[in-house]
Amino acid sequence: MSKRTVELELATPGLDAQGAPVRVPLAPAPGDAPDLGAEHMLVNLGPQHPATHGVLRLVVELDGETVVRVIPHIGYLHSGFEKLGEYRHYNQIIPLTDRTDYLSPMANNVGVAMAAEKLMGIEITPRCTVLRVIACEMSRIISHMVWLGTTSIDLGAFTPFLWAFQERERIYNLQEMWTGARLTTSVTRVGGMMADIPDGFVAGLKEFTRTYPKTLDEIDHVLTRNAVWAGRTQGVGVLTRDEAINLSLSGPMLRASGVAYDLRKDKPYLGYETYDFDVPVGEHGDVYDRYLVRLEECYQSNRILAQAVERLPAGPINVDDPRVILPPKSRAMSDMEAMIYHFKQVMEGVKAPVGEAYVGIENPKGELGNYFVSDGTAKPVRWRIRPPSFINLASIARMAEGRLLSDLIAINASVDIVMGEIDR
Amino acid sequence: MNPSVDALRTTFGSAIGRALDVRGDTIVYVQRERLRDVMRWLRDTPGHEYHYLVDVTAVEYRDRERPLEVVYFLRALHRQVDLRVKVELDATGDLTVDSVVSLWAGADWLEREVYDMFGITFSGHPDLRRILMWETYSEGYPLRKDFPLRGRFSRAEQVRQALNISPEANYSMEELSIADAYDDLPVDMRERLRKGERGRVQESE
Numbered sequence: 137m138s139k140r141t142v143e144l145e146l147a148t149p150g151l152d153a154q155g156a157p158v159r160v161p162l163a164p165a166p167g168d169a170p171d172l173g174a175e176h177m178l179v180n181l182g183p184q185h186p187a188t189h190g191v192l193r194l195v196v197e198l199d200g201e202t203v204v205r206v207i208p209h210i211g212y213l214h215s216g217f218e219k220l221g222e223y224r225h226y227n228q229i230i231p232l233t234d235r236t237d238y239l240s241p242m243a244n245n246v247g248v249a250m251a252a253e254k255l256m257g258i259e260i261t262p263r264c265t266v267l268r269v270i271a272c273e274m275s276r277i278i279s280h281m282v283w284l285g286t287t288s289i290d291l292g293a294f295t296p297f298l299w300a301f302q303e304r305e306r307i308y309n310l311q312e313m314w315t316g317a318r319l320t321t322s323v324t325r326v327g328g329m330m331a332d333i334p335d336g337f338v339a340g341l342k343e344f345t346r347t348y349p350k351t352l353d354e355i356d357h358v359l360t361r362n363a364v365w366a367g368r369t370q371g372v373g374v375l376t377r378d379e380a381i382n383l384s385l386s387g388p389m390l391r392a393s394g395v396a397y398d399l400r401k402d403k404p405y406l407g408y409e410t411y412d413f414d415v416p417v418g419e420h421g422d423v424y425d426r427y428l429v430r431l432e433e434c435y436q437s438n439r440i441l442a443q444a445v446e447r448l449p450a451g452p453i454n455v456d457d458p459r460v461i462l463p464p465k466s467r468a469m470s471d472m473e474a475m476i477y478h479f480k481q482v483m484e485g486v487k488a489p490v491g492e493a494y495v496g497i498e499n500p501k502g503e504l505g506n507y508f509v510s511d512g513t514a515k516p517v518r519w520r521i522r523p524p525s526f527i528n529l530a531s532i533a534r535m536a537e538g539r540l541l542s543d544l545i546a547i548n549a550s551v552d553i554v555m556g557e558i559d560r
Numbered sequence: 561m562n563p564s565v566d567a568l569r570t571t572f573g574s575a576i577g578r579a580l581d582v583r584g585d586t587i588v589y590v591q592r593e594r595l596r597d598v599m600r601w602l603r604d605t606p607g608h609e610y611h612y613l614v615d616v617t618a619v620e621y622r623d624r625e626r627p628l629e630v631v632y633f634l635r636a637l638h639r640q641v642d643l644r645v646k647v648e649l650d651a652t653g654d655l656t657v658d659s660v661v662s663l664w665a666g667a668d669w670l671e672r673e674v675y676d677m678f679g680i681t682f683s684g685h686p687d688l689r690r691i692l693m694w695e696t697y698s699e700g701y702p703l704r705k706d707f708p709l710r711g712r713f714s715r716a717e718q719v720r721q722a723l724n725i726s727p728e729a730n731y732s733m734e735e736l737s738i739a740d741a742y743d744d745l746p747v748d749m750r751e752r753l754r755k756g757e758r759g760r761v762q763e764s765e
Contacts, residue, residue, distance in 0.1 A: 175739060175740075176738055176739040177738075177739050178735065178738040178739045178741045195731065195735050195738075197738040197739065205738070207732075207734075207735060210691065210692065211690075211691065211692040211693060211694065214692045214693065216702060218677075218703060219702055219703055219707075219709060220709070223709055254583055255583070257583070379665075381611050381612055381637065382611075382664055382665050382666065383664075383665050383666045384612065384613050384614065384615075384664060384665075384666025384667075384670075385666070395637070397637055402637075402640055403640060491582050491583060492582055492583075492587075493582075493583050493585075494585065494633065494644070496614065503614070505614065505615055505633070507615070507617065507631075507633075509619050509621075511621060511622055511623065517619065517620075517621055517622055518617075518619045518620070518703075520615070520617045522614065522615040522633075526669065526673075527666060527669065527670070529669075530666065530668055530669040531665075531666075534665075559692060560692075
């Protein structure tokens with residue numbers, strides 16, 4: 137790019153007869169006026185940039201401050217999870233899913249276990265069903281809290297970030313209590329759960345569901361009618377209903393565009409049809425509506441959690457099938473039959489019948505699909521994750537081109553991406 | 561079995577292969593040549609209206625005799641009906657399928673990923689480039705069964721290539737055309753680009 141200098145006359149030419157400075161009207165310097173509209177600029181955003189929420193790299197062509205073209209680059213976090221899955225037993229795949237969408241690990245665990253169970257034709261127990269609902273909704277809350285916090289920072293509001301992360305911390309403490317880990321939860325197993333909830337968990341969750349809406353009210357109070365927030369989000373990144381469907385969007389992105397589609401309502405799993413909750417739907421399809429949809433989903437997840445914890449039935453968490461569930465260690469050490477089952481499961485894994493199964497669940501970011509193809513061995517031939525934020529991010533160029541660079545930041549934040557899942 | 565399968569058979573006849581009902585999901589095999597017609601028909605015909613493309617992926621079986629499959633997950637949102645369409649490709653033959661990006665814009669990145677991971681070409685795709693692996697990645701297609709888990713090259717070679725990659729390879733030629741960025745590059749980079757050595761690493765001794 138060639139360098140330009142613009143000369144301006146700023147000083148007054150002197151004093152008049154009365155000793156007052158001579159006022160000259162501001163006028164462009166003589167000569168040809170520079171052509172300010174001609175040259176575009178190449179701006180590289182990321183992969184190390186706080187506003188790209190991970191290692192996303194956007195190559196942006198700018199005309200002044202207007203975005204002409206966005207070329208996203210992904211793959212910096214590619215770990216080959218799908219390839220790794222082909223070399224692992226079904227239960228060994230579950231830890232990999234912690235690391236895909238690492239903002240909602242428990243929901244990913246549920247999704248992959250459900251796909252393996254559909255493949256093997258396993259019906260899980262009533263207690264396990266409710267525990268999985270609790271896991272999914274806890275994940276939705278922490279994922280939306282991270283989204284809310286980081287997006288508000290991107291758009292210049294720091295306080296909601298602190299409130300949101302404080303609430304997330306309380307869920308993390310519960311998660312740690314249940315699984316022993318804050319992030320690498322691996323809470324499910326094919327046919328059941330890794331562990332039952334510990335003493336004090338129910339009381340802790342009840343306390344959370346009682347007090348959590350107050351924080352949401354505060355965030356709502358600070359952001360929803362905030363002029364700066366509304367100004368930076370309303371009418372930005374608009375996708376119409378038809379565009380959203382054509383772009384295969386899912387989750388809050390799809391619902392903010394006015395498509396009332398939620399897998400929990402439309403293809404109920406884990407008994408979601410028996411819970412009383414609403415699905416918020418936007419009408420403008422802009423960043424502001426995506427914010428409203430996610431905020432309301434937090435309230436609704438809280439409602440589901442409160443109902444689930446009330447109805448939690450007693451009983452076993454694992455199916456009564458020694459071929460898929462490891463026997464208790466005490467029995468494996470004393471009972472011949474239990475020891476054989478233990479040995480076979482650990483050494484050979486659980487064999488799945490020939491065929492394939494796809495299960496989509498409503499993850500915080502959209503439809504998380506897990507697709508298993510089996511050839512009858514204990515390891516899948518193909519494990520495919522349908523990554524919701526990968527597909528949602530693909531629409532970023534369409535939303536951002538023609539808008540301002542600052543809108544690109546808001547749009548990128550509104551997609552709610554997590555690079556672990558996009559790059560897998 | 562999904563009723564769309566019978567409707568497909570009456571419309572397209574022999575272009576529709578076998579149809580299976582696997583654990584409640586309907587899978588229908590479609591001849592490669594008619595894929596785009598079948599997909600357009602499924603999307604636009606009243607009573608079927610699969611407006612939503614859930615996913616596109618591919619499957620290669622461990623059994624070398626079996627063909628590769630490209631799998632399309634379709635959904636009629638208002639009816640809550642799913643249909644899985646598969647196209648079979650001979651692994652030793654021409655791995656080309658028609659792109660469906662003109663029907664569903666959401667297929668753009670999904671088809672790029674299948675191309676990147678399996679080496680299947682989607683003819684008519686507007687921008688078929690690698691997506692998860694970098695543009696100059698030369699080890700092959702990672703999700704193919706003949707691709708070893710740790711990659712084709714040794715760890716030492718992978719590290720050497722990563723360290724020796726030339727900086728201009730971070731931008732595609734299209735990106736370097738933005739704002740005449742090409743002219744601002746140092747002379748040695750321009751020289752490498754002129755000779756077509758974009759991001760290529762010299763062979764190790």
